[in-house]
Amino acid sequence: MHAHGHHHGHHHHGSGNVLKWSFAATLLFVAVQFAAGLQSGSLALMSDAGHNLTDAIALALAMFGVYLQGKPADESRTFGYHRGGVLAAFVNALTLLVLSAYLFYESYERLRSPRAVDEQLMIWTAGLGILLNVGILVSLRRHGSDINIRAASIHMLGDALGSVAIIVGAVAMHYTGWLTIDPVLSILIGGLIVWSAVDIVRESMNILLEGLPRGLQLQAVSQAMREVPGVLDVHDVHVWSLGSSAHALSCHALIEDMPPSESNCILKDLNRILGERFHIHHTTIQFEHTRCELSHTGCYVSCSQTHDLQHHHHTH
Numbered sequence: 001m002h003a004h005g006h007h008h009g010h011h012h013h014g015s016g017n018v019l020k021w022s023f024a025a026t027l028l029f030v031a032v033q034f035a036a037g038l039q040s041g042s043l044a045l046m047s048d049a050g051h052n053l054t055d056a057i058a059l060a061l062a063m064f065g066v067y068l069q070g071k072p073a074d075e076s077r078t079f080g081y082h083r084g085g086v087l088a089a090f091v092n093a094l095t096l097l098v099l100s101a102y103l104f105y106e107s108y109e110r111l112r113s114p115r116a117v118d119e120q121l122m123i124w125t126a127g128l129g130i131l132l133n134v135g136i137l138v139s140l141r142r143h144g145s146d147i148n149i150r151a152a153s154i155h156m157l158g159d160a161l162g163s164v165a166i167i168v169g170a171v172a173m174h175y176t177g178w179l180t181i182d183p184v185l186s187i188l189i190g191g192l193i194v195w196s197a198v199d200i201v202r203e204s205m206n207i208l209l210e211g212l213p214r215g216l217q218l219q220a221v222s223q224a225m226r227e228v229p230g231v232l233d234v235h236d237v238h239v240w241s242l243g244s245s246a247h248a249l250s251c252h253a254l255i256e257d258m259p260p261s262e263s264n265c266i267l268k269d270l271n272r273i274l275g276e277r278f279h280i281h282h283t284t285i286q287f288e289h290t291r292c293e294l295s296h297t298g299c300y301v302s303c304s305q306t307h308d309l310q311h312h313h314h315t316h
Contacts, residue, residue, distance in 0.1 A: 016066045019152065023059040024134040026052055029126025029132050032142050036125040040118035044169065045125055047106050049155075052129070054099045056153045059097075061088040062152040063300065070244060079282075085148040090204035092151040096158070096197035103190040114179030119170040124167035134162035147203060147243075154196040160303050204302050210240040213247050216278060221249070224273055230255050230266040239280065248282035249274060253307035257289045 030052045037046030071077075137156040140149050165185035172181045203214060212218055215245025216239060225234045237251040255266055267285060274280040 011307075016070070017151075018061065018136075018139045018142075019063040019066060022139065022156075023056060023063060024154075025136065026056045026059060029129065030056060030104040031130065033125055033188050036044055036121055040121035040125075041115065042122050043305055044110075044166050044186065046130070047103070047186075048159070048166060051159055052098060053090070054095055055097060055152075055159055058092050058152050058155040061092045064088055065148040066146075069146075070291045079242050079248075081139055082241075082246050085146065085243055086204050086207045086241075089148045089151040089200055090208065092148070092155070093197045093200035093204065096151075096155065096193050097122055097201075098195070099192040100193045103186055103193070107186040107190070110183035110186070111180055114183075116179065117170075117173070119174045122170040123167050126163040126170070127165035128129055130160055130167075133157075133163065147200065147207075148259055151200050154193075154200065158189060158193045158196070161192065162186075165189055171205045207241040207243070212239055213241045216247075221274070221280075222251075224277055225251070225253065228266060228269045228273060229269070230263075232256065239278075242282065247278070248281065248284075249280045250284040250286075251264070254288050262286055280289055 030049050032053060035044055036042075036051040037044075037049055066086035066135050068081040068088070071081045073080040091130055118176060133156045135159065137153055140156065142152045152314030165188070166182070169182035169185050173179055195203075199209045206214065207213075218239060220236060222234050222237050225231060225237075231253055233254040235254075239247060239250070241247050253266075253270070255263060267287075268283060274283055
């Protein structure tokens, strides 16, 4: 028996618009920051412009991901395009790691040969950067459950912190003349970006490899299903993620021998519990009415199974 629930995000349109204006604003700021970097002689500002350019790429990838996730299912993509967003987040996080490596290299070079810069211009440009990044970050956080939006948010957070570091560094350099402050802060920010990126790489890899969704325990899901009245046992339980917030389950459930019409209420109870407790809304549950024996190969030997082929649709 199959039950296909349809549970799609409602934020695609809103998050798409936020990403569009964020992308445009970030690109504009890249130009401003690069020009200010040339003017002030600040390598930190120019490398931060590069950082912002990666943010623009991140936002473009996130826009592409949201666009794909919003596309309806079709004949060849029966589950829709959920994975498109996850794939975009994965690529996005990898660009973060590459960026961090570049930041570490630049910082090392700056430690070896510190240079005097125009601190005042650095402070004004970085201040503008903070306003922009925090504005975008707040807008993105409203749609923050999506892994893709989270990846873009972390880019913005990293960049806002980069701007803070530039201001702190500029003030400290002005009063102490100690030019190595800037690259030291840059290294710390790079470390934060790596830590965040690795988390997203791990989560998106888990979804792409169809691992158990984060925060779920297979034992707990199976146990909850066994507690439904009428269910004797469940086996062959598979739980995976279609996208960052859409989970699916397939399993075999052993129930008492009864007419298909009577087993419908068991199916409804199973779907209700899976939806309410575990946020699993795409389910395929096959009922069995007699316990099947495992053969030495691990395959089931023939048994008189009754397969109820009626389809039950539940929507949320």
